[in-house]
Amino acid sequence: MKIKETPLKDCYIIEPTIFNDDRGYFYEKFNEQKFTELTGQNGHFVQDNISKSSYGVLRGLHLQKGDHAQAKLVSCLEGRVFDVAVDLREHSPTFRQWFGIELTEENKLQLYVPRGFGHGFSVLSETAVFSYKCDNFYNKASEGGVLWNDADLAIDWQLPLEDILLSDKDAVLTPFASKNF
Numbered sequence: 088m089k090i091k092e093t094p095l096k097d098c099y100i101i102e103p104t105i106f107n108d109d110r111g112y113f114y115e116k117f118n119e120q121k122f123t124e125l126t127g128q129n130g131h132f133v134q135d136n137i138s139k140s141s142y143g144v145l146r147g148l149h150l151q152k153g154d155h156a157q158a159k160l161v162s163c164l165e166g167r168v169f170d171v172a173v174d175l176r177e178h179s180p181t182f183r184q185w186f187g188i189e190l191t192e193e194n195k196l197q198l199y200v201p202r203g204f205g206h207g208f209s210v211l212s213e214t215a216v217f218s219y220k221c222d223n224f225y226n227k228a229s230e231g232g233v234l235w236n237d238a239d240l241a242i243d244w245q246l247p248l249e250d251i252l253l254s255d256k257d258a259v260l261t262p263f264a265s266k267n268f
Contacts, residue, residue, distance in 0.1 A: 088118060090125040093188075095174050095181045098204065099126050100188060101160070101197040114195060117160065117220065128201065132160065132220040140210045140217065143250040147207015147257065148173055148233040150268065155229035156202040158222040163190040166215030168208040169245040173233065175268055176203035183263070185242055205233050205268065209244040209251070231268045232260040239263045 091100040101122070103114040122130035140146065148171070151157045161170060173185040189211070190196050200206045208217060233240070235253065240263055244251065261267045 088115065088121055088125070090122075093172075093186045093198075095172060095184055095186045095204075096179050097128065097201040098172050098174070098186060099128075099199040101199060103195055103197075105195060116162070116197075122199075126199065128199065129158065129222055132222050134221040134224055136219040136221065137164075138217045138219075140215055141252070142210050142213050143246060143252045145207065145209045145235055145244055145246070145251050145253055145257070147171065147235055148205035148260065149207060150175065150203070150205050150231045151223065151226060151229045152231045152268075153229055155223055155226035157225075158202045159200045159206060160197055160220040161190070161200060161206070161208075162195070162197040162218045163192060164216040164218050165192050166210065166212035167191045168210055168212075168215050168217060170198050170208045171206070171242055171244070172198060172200045173205040173240060173242075174203070175205050175233070179203070183239070185240055187242065187245075189245075207235060209246050211245060232257070233268045234260045234262050237263045
C-alpha cells in the first residue's frame with residue numbers, strides 16, 4: 088500500500104498494490120498496522136457501510152459531531168464517483184479547503200477522511216457502489232453537514248447542475264458561513 092498526502096492536513100489517498108494475472112487480481116484493501124504506521128492516524132475502524140446510487144446522485148456534505156465524530160476510509164467498489172473532503176476543523180491550517188478525487192472500481196484508490204471533516208460524493212457512472220469504513224459508530228443525534236453548493240466552498244461536483252439528485256435532508260443543510268455544521 089502507498090500513502091499519498093493530499094493538500095488537506097491529515098487527509099490521505101491510499102493506493103493499494105494490485106497483483107494481476109490471467110485469473111484476475113488480488114490486493115490488500117486495508118491493513119491497520121501499515122495504515123497507522125504510514126499515516127500516524129488511528130487505523131481502527133468499527134463500522135462498515137455500503138451505499139448504491141444512480142448517476143447524478145450527490146450525497147453530502149456530511150459529518151458526525153462531538154463525541155460521535157468519525158474518520159472514514161472510503162472507496163468505490165463499482166462504478167465511478169467524485170469524492171470530496173472538506174476540512175471543517177477551525178484550528179487547522181487547511182480550514183475551509185476542500186479536496187476532490189475520482190474513485191473508481193478500476194483505480195481502487197481510497198481516501199482517508201479524518202474526524203472534523205465534511206464528506207460527500209457525486210456519482211459519475213450509471214450506478215456506483217460506495218464503501219465507508221468508520222472509526223466510530225453512527226449516532227443520528229450527532230449528524231451535521233454543510234450545504235453541497237455552498238458559495239464559499241465552490242465545489243465542482245463534476246456533474247451538470249440539472250443532473251444532480253439530492254435527498255431532502257441534503258437539500259436543506261446549512262451554509263458554511265453559519266458554522267452550524
